Amino acid sequence: MSKKFNLNDDGVVVIIGSGAGGATLANELAQKGVDKIVILEAGKHFTQADFENDEWAMFNKISWLDKRISAGGWHHTKTYPNLPAWIVKAVGGSTVHWSGVALRFQEHDFRTRSIYGQVEGANVLDWPITLAELAPYYELAEKKMGVAGTAASGLPPMPESNQYKVVAAGARRIGYQKIIRPVASNSAPYDGRPGCQQIGFCMQGCKIGAKWSTLYTEIPRALATNRVELRPESMVLQIQHDKSGKVNGVLYADRKGRHVLQKARVVCVAGNSIESPRMLLNSASNMFRDGLANSSGQVGRNYMNHATAAAVAIHQKPVYMNRGFDIGAVVADEVALNTGRGFNGGYYLEGLALGLPYTAAFMKPGGWGRDVTSALEMYDHMTAVWVCGEDMAREQNGISLHPTEKDQYGLPIPIVSKTYHGNDEAIARHGLVQFRKLSEAVGASRVIDMPAYPASHNLGTNRMSANPRDGVVNKWGQTHDVKNLFISDGSQFTSSSAANPTLTIVALAIRQAEHIASQLQQRAI
Template sequence: MANESQVHYRNDQAVDFVIVGSGSAGGILARELSAKGFDVVVLEQGPFRTAADFTHDEIGVAFNGELLGGSAARASQTFRHDESDIAEPHPFRQPAEYAKTVGGSSVHFTGNYWRFREIDFNERSQLGAISGTNFADWPISYSELEPYYTRVDWEIGVSGTPGPFDAPRSRPYPTPPMPVKSSGALLERGALKLGLHPQPAPVAILSKPHNGRAPCIHCGYCMGFGCEVGAKSSTLATVIPQALASGKCEIRPLSTVYRLEINDAGKIDEVLYFDADGKQRSQKAKAVVLSANGAETPRLLLDSASARHPDGLGNSSGFVGRNLMFNGHSIANGVFAEQLNDYKSIQVTRIIHDFYESDPKRGYYGGGGIDARPLFSATPILFAMAGAPPNVRSWGREYKEALAHNYTRQMTILGNTTSLAQDRNNITLDPTYKDQWGRAALRLTYRDHDDDLAISEFFRQKSLELMDAAGAEQSWSFPVEAQSSGAHLLGTCRMGDDAETSVVDKHHRSHDVKNLFICDGSSFVTSGRGQPTMTIMALAFRAAEHIAAAAKANDI
């Protein structure tokens, strides 16, 4: 439940900032702006949970999607691979996967925290154009963002140690790497046999006490679950309590924003939302920051179309909702002779970044990283549904014996790869389906570029090689196919210097609306290598500095 001691602002009081979303970016922006003395209201569509509210209930979390908004959230999204198809809702899965709760998806993420490298920001200049894509350089460099990566390390809390291929850093990690688990040790064994360079995985999970927070208790319920001890470095556990303590920030949960209103001067002055009872409310604001995620942010802009902005608010470029990127993934599974007990502790303790950069010798774009982990967090029901080898029928005695034997002996090697920005992959408003509030459902159109599929296949083959080199008695994988859902929602309101090909400038201000700022995964220009959350947080620290400076200079 919400902190009742927090400040409460009147709806008709024009606060300095309304922030939409309280996740990886929104939580940081709330802390930074309120700490600088600005009045801040955060509107979050999910409830205000605390660490005591999180459970290991696999049915509730993994199947009923309690943190994702449940069945109502699934019904409010539709998916299609191509514009010629009719988009439909999926009965069991959200095409755009994100948590609806204070702290957003930082509450239920796995916690892999890779920094981008220098190449991630200027690949277009290095590699040239790629046909059929909107491949472009970022308007900022790694060196500009590095101080903010360091702030994420120390203020949010990241455990790790530098690896052989990491980008330069100005300060060491605040806490050491997490203890290696069986999957990490086996990945390291296989990598060294193949002449590769494994390294401890940097994770947003505390290995030691830090900033007054307790370390990990190794319960094994990281991916998809909230952390009941606060060791996972979500904004809920880190910056949101500090924002509330400032006395200048109100977190208003169960508040679903549906429209931004523009005044005669062309600025946003009102944020419309549904409250917990479904009643229409309005919050007056001097400026608005959208940090709702790479699906909900463009949806809100499209829903805020008006005579002044007929194609959607801030969409003179036509780039709102375009260039959706998911990141690619490939999976290889293996069974070993000895018990691994990989269901214990965090997901990932070792990674490989030898194939991080795009290599022209492969004949296609793409790169990424490899990690080792349990399958589906190794939660028992999910493992029983998908853990058996493909040569074992999914019922009967043989099936039960395979599950009983493999559960403690099985691991997964995951490839995490790039995705290319394309017009055909986008967020739009569905003309047929509605959500529980009567809004047009969020429609995703997505089909991976051929290069995305090729690099995922490359990593699938490498993962099988690693599994064999690690000594697996049996290994298998599944064909790489076009994705139909994603938890990494990137690129749909990209930043850039050119107002004709981007939505916000390099300081996250809308090119069209002076008092509108956008900072979340939608700001990305390229996808990175499969782990975007740390970069979202670094961008939020950087954006907060520029937004606060503009506000103090009366330039909003």
């Protein structure tokens, strides 16, 4: 049983969200001696016993399926009009569902404005931190998460699956050399967790706990300190503040629908790039008329989810891509900065293995026909790829509140608006062409391009900036407007890079915990 804190205790650090950012922050703070921490999580507290090796069963069990609206020029308005994001509503957040790919940002990812210049139709900006500043925290994150193949963990790379062998062979035939397997899943027993058993249902929740997830790493360790209380099924409605503008409490709806107010000394928001700005916008007041911490007008803006595309290739012989870890291979040759290809930034080709049910659903959303069924008949001969490229920040892409429609909590439904920049479209096209080339180089008889999936990498909307007019938080994730309010998730990202975001979210959370603990000790917040 975890510690219980009084609702009127105004010395509590309230953390909203229990995913990569929130739960890591809670555990790091607790280990540093911060003795009053409450985690508010909107979703249920599942255990590994609740996980099923069944794609649709787990999709329906853990996904954030509260109504949202896809808007703007992206294809989601037609293919996934009410599912712009594929994320989790449960204790552990999207670390339950994530694929495990753990990649560092490159140096230029922190200086996009300096390197790219002013990009027409985009709102690019330099981060107020550098790779050199974050590098020690990347190492701590890789050790914490057990990233296979890194010096920090000492774990060997994940075994080569059939998917890896086919994708890697094709990649090498067209001149690629950097085929990697950077995953936060144990290739051997590590940190009290077993080695990966190559079951292949990584995105449905790892039943054996080999893949790093805050559900069974950070959260139990935080609770064991007796300094942390976890409150699942607690949907935050509003962050409140005092007359001076400092936040002093969080109003939430508990599992029975009762409205509960928890007093707070510090509030850290880690609800993902959709829910985090939604909370700030819903917390508007006479003092903060445009939303809490939104003097810049940037809350909810600059939404990014990577420039993405997907495809499957059908080969001459069986591959059985579903056997083994879900990301068999990552081709990293195209991620380097190289404007000679006609676009800024770069991309990874990630060999993401899909099960048969997801392949059927994603190949032609809402459609069917012989072109689909003839491909599915060859499922065991398939490889699949997900293009993951840098996404240009655009001010008009973002999260806003529906003017009339409310959800089950009485909150305005979020509208997720996205229109691709030409740079994003160029990256996606280039990636699909290259996947086709590498697949055909090893004899693929058919390559089928698919629409991008609902976004699982949701970034920006409360971005870091050196100047308060350009963003929402400073280099510590501390809001420019409210000194005891922090953002602790991917919404603080200033640029997307091409790297999957979880490793960077964890590194930033470890770094932020150091800062908050120091500030609390000095009574500066």
